[in-house]
Amino acid sequence: RKEVEQDPGPFNVPEGATVAFNCTYSNSASQSFFWYRQDCRKEPKLLMSVYSSGNEDGRFTAQLNRASQYISLLIRDSKLSDSATYLCVVTALDPDYKLSFGAGTTVTVRA
């Protein structure tokens, strides 16, 4: 089983729609969680950290569900510029330090 798994998509949504997707992780000792976005043939850029209580940054909302071992990202009022691949990152210290990226979820927002 992979350390981190994501639905590859693609999620094709119209402008203004809401889209949400999850990332599951296998190590129950995972400590830190992040969402990055990566545009085609570009480097990943940090979108937001994911806190235990959930957090929001404008149109983006991230949630953590430790019991079911997944994090989620919700994008409201989608813009064309939101089209990208969204990568989740999970870090753990037990048994050893491990940082794992998911393979990414592709979102395409259409006019």
Place this chain on the structure above:
Amino acid sequence: DAGVTQSPTHLIKTRGQQVTLRCSPKSGHDTVSWYQQALGQGPQFIFQYYEEEERQRGNFPDRFSGHQFPNYSSELNVNALLLGDSALYLCASSLGGGTYEQYFGPGTRLTVT
């Protein structure tokens, strides 16, 4: 404010050769992490350098080695190149030996023939 820079941008090598990739961290950052990203996959963590030492390492063979210099810049060396080493190599910088708020460079695209 200079961001993360990497060189070269592209590189073509032959199986069995050795390659050195370079990275300069974002201004003010002291920690450099290296990742390998194959097409259609997420980045795979190779290792992290902080205070000129390898602090963390992912599941990569010893053919992958690195170095960090006093000015915090870093090199990634890969020996005995295999076809499967063809990938985008990303460098990310952060602060204080952690991986919070990592800033990535544009990457070096390595092709092994």
